[in-house]
Amino acid sequence: MRAVVIGSGAWGTTFAQVLADAGNDVVVWTTQEAVAEEINTRHTNGRHLPDGTVLPETLAASTDLARLLPTAEVVVVALPSQVVRDVLTPYAGLVAPEAVVVSLMKGVELSTLEVMSQVLMEIWDLAPERMAVVSGPNLAGEIARREPTTTVVACRDDAVAHRIAEAIATPYFRVFTSTDVIGLEIGGAVKNVIALAVGIAEGMGYGYNMVASIMTRGLSEGTRIGLAIGAERETFLGLAGVGDLVATCSSPSSRNHRLGSYIGKGLTLAEAVEATGATAEGAKSCRPILELARRHGVKASVIAAVVAVVHEGRDPAQVVRELHARPPRAED
Numbered sequence: 599m600r601a602v603v604i605g606s607g608a609w610g611t612t613f614a615q616v617l618a619d620a621g622n623d624v625v626v627w628t629t630q631e632a633v634a635e636e637i638n639t640r641h642t643n644g645r646h647l648p649d650g651t652v653l654p655e656t657l658a659a660s661t662d663l664a665r666l667l668p669t670a671e672v673v674v675v676a677l678p679s680q681v682v683r684d685v686l687t688p689y690a691g692l693v694a695p696e697a698v699v700v701s702l703m704k705g706v707e708l709s710t711l712e713v714m715s716q717v718l719m720e721i722w723d724l725a726p727e728r729m730a731v732v733s734g735p736n737l738a739g740e741i742a743r744r745e746p747t748t749t750v751v752a753c754r755d756d757a758v759a760h761r762i763a764e765a766i767a768t769p770y771f772r773v774f775t776s777t778d779v780i781g782l783e784i785g786g787a788v789k790n791v792i793a794l795a796v797g798i799a800e801g802m803g804y805g806y807n808m809v810a811s812i813m814t815r816g817l818s819e820g821t822r823i824g825l826a827i828g829a830e831r832e833t834f835l836g837l838a839g840v841g842d843l844v845a846t847c848s849s850p851s852s853r854n855h856r857l858g859s860y861i862g863k864g865l866t867l868a869e870a871v872e873a874t875g876a877t878a879e880g881a882k883s884c885r886p887i888l889e890l891a892r893r894h895g896v897k898a899s900v901i902a903a904v905v906a907v908v909h910e911g912r913d914p915a916q917v918v919r920e921l922h923a924r925p926p927r928a929e930d
């Protein structure tokens with residue numbers, strides 16, 4: 599298939615490699631001439647991918663999205679969630695009518711509380727049958743090294759999910775399918791916030807009991823938010839739920855996990871963002887996710903604690919003391 603990948607960061611470039619390795623005709627769109635030149639001539643992306651990653655020679659890069667879109671059969675979007683609406687609205691009308699759009703993103707829009715499939719369907723006027731998402735335990739660096747990985751592709755139309763799954767399957771990328779688009783997206787967005795919480799706890803010096811508690815309660819919060827907006831419970835127990843949560847909360851290479859640990863060690867948000875040096879969606883998405891929980895009457899104490907520490911300057915030790923001082927209640 600002819601594919602364009604919008605975004606030349608860690609995941610966009612790595613996913614483009616997967617598509618090229620799977621035999622597709624792929625071009626990565628970047629706004630940076632130097633990055634396009636590096637991918638086209640040296641077959642590397644030194645800013646975002648691990649040392650030694652050599653991209654397929656068939657993988658091209660371009661800065662001309664308007665030229666690429668009309669002929670693409672698959673349009674993959676891998677930008678930081680908060681820029682999607684502004685960056686991609688001007689391209690409405692250029693996506694081919696039969697093309698499938700695939701979101702790789704794990705964030706919630708601050709101004710609308712929408713997940714990225716909702717934003718893309720709105721700005722590009724797409725039917726749900728043309729909108730797919732990919733999510734799972736997918737740390738880009740490991741996939742760039744072609745280490746065995748599993749993922750899930752979801753689309754309202756099961757046949758389209760299967761078509762995309764076949765197009766991205768490689769010997770190192772095993773793909774499952776789903777029709778629970780919103781479940782995949784909420785699972786991915788919430789686990790970033792939980793990875794922040796785990797990082798904060800680790801940065802403060804807490805151990806495995808605390809980490810396991812945050813992950814388990816975080817999964818419960820994400821599941822209940824998802825169920826409130828139409829997701830399926832099973833999704834949260836699958837690769838895009840527990841799977842992604844375990845990968846991100848365990849790996850020191852997760853940007854959300856790292857950002858959290860800097861904050862737990864006492865850095866300000868601005869300092870932690872600077873030290874992380876790449877997109878950590880949870881830092882911005884925690885507030886709209888908490889708002890989503892509140893609107894749907896879902897208790898989300900871990901997510902609220904992250905918002906309090908990251909955005910309201912609360913002392914994390916005091917926030918933990920307050921969480922633990924609450925009266926016992928039934929586990930949900």
Ligand SMILES: NC(=O)C1=CN([C@@H]2O[C@H](COP(=O)(O)OP(=O)(O)OC[C@H]3O[C@@H](n4cnc5c(N)ncnc54)[C@H](O)[C@@H]3O)[C@@H](O)[C@H]2O)C=CC1
Pocket residue numbers: 605606607608609610611629646676677678679681685702703704705736737738739875876877879
């Ligand atoms: N890195 C990973 O392991 C994974 C990331 N994701 C998700 O994929 C999405 C993208 O993440 P990454 O590629 O890792 O981020 P990144 O921080 O590595 O790269 C972001 C890319 O977006 C570009 N960009 C930023 N603002 C832009 C703008 N206004 N216009 C055009 N380009 C712009 C940057 O130049 C950069 O190439 C996020 O939602 C993330 O949560 C999902 C799974 C795995």
Ligand SMILES: O=C(CO)COP(=O)(O)O
Pocket residue numbers: 704734735736737738790793842845846851852853854855877878879
């Ligand atoms: O989503 C991811 C792995 O599935 C990547 O997580 P980070 O954005 O925290 O690196």
